[in-house]
Amino acid sequence: MQCPYCQHINSRVLESRSSEGGQSIRRRRECLSCKHRFTTYERVEFVPITVIKHDGKKESFDHSKLLRGMVRACEKTGISHQRLEAIVDEIEAKLQQHPRREVTSQEIGQLVLDYLRQENEVAYIRFASVYGRFQGIKDFVATLKQFQTKNPSSPTLWPKNTHNCSDQETSSSSIMTPS
Numbered sequence: 343m344q345c346p347y348c349q350h351i352n353s354r355v356l357e358s359r360s361s362e363g364g365q366s367i368r369r370r371r372e373c374l375s376c377k378h379r380f381t382t383y384e385r386v387e388f389v390p391i392t393v394i395k396h397d398g399k400k401e402s403f404d405h406s407k408l409l410r411g412m413v414r415a416c417e418k419t420g421i422s423h424q425r426l427e428a429i430v431d432e433i434e435a436k437l438q439q440h441p442r443r444e445v446t447s448q449e450i451g452q453l454v455l456d457y458l459r460q461e462n463e464v465a466y467i468r469f470a471s472v473y474g475r476f477q478g479i480k481d482f483v484a485t486l487k488q489f490q491t492k493n494p495s496s497p498t499l500w501p502k503n504t505h506n507c508s509d510q511e512t513s514s515s516s517i518m519t520p521s
């Protein structure tokens with residue numbers, strides 16, 4: 343780090359401490375040549391992320407737009423606004439760490455789905471219905487199946503009915519079977 347007084351390139355660090363609520367590190371330095379002291383800040387570089395939309399148009403990643411879409415999809419699902427904000431923060435941090443500066447809206451949608459899958463099935467299906475651009479009931483069923491295969495232990499939308507039906511079928515077929 344170049345000294346602001348004499349432009350000497352070597353300095354020693356006298357003190358390092360976290361600042362700006364952990365967003366940066368403040369270092370107190372002393373120039374090895376002129377002995378002047380100065381302060382430097384180190385923080386994670388913020389790089390704008392470009393999103394390539396379905397129609398091929400590009401726009402910058404918009405934190406609040408993604409949050410709005412998720413709030414809409416997750417209405418009355420019991421996921422708190424704070425949790426959704428935290429998810430958007432995590433997604434943005436992931437994108438910031440991504441080596442590519444351009445991502446497709448599908449990739450972002452998939453990231454959101456990965457989070458929602460762990461949170462809530464209704465929110466997952468609703469978000470998938472918007473971002474997955476369902477063409478019809480076939481796509482809906484495919485998404486539901488995808489959810490269920492990746493979450494074999496989680497409750498499904500209609501667990502009781504399915505169970506009752508199959509139970510009845512089993513019992514009635516065993517009655518029907520001649521012994």
Ligand SMILES: [Zn+2]
Nearest residue numbers: 345348373376
């Ligand atoms: Zn100096």
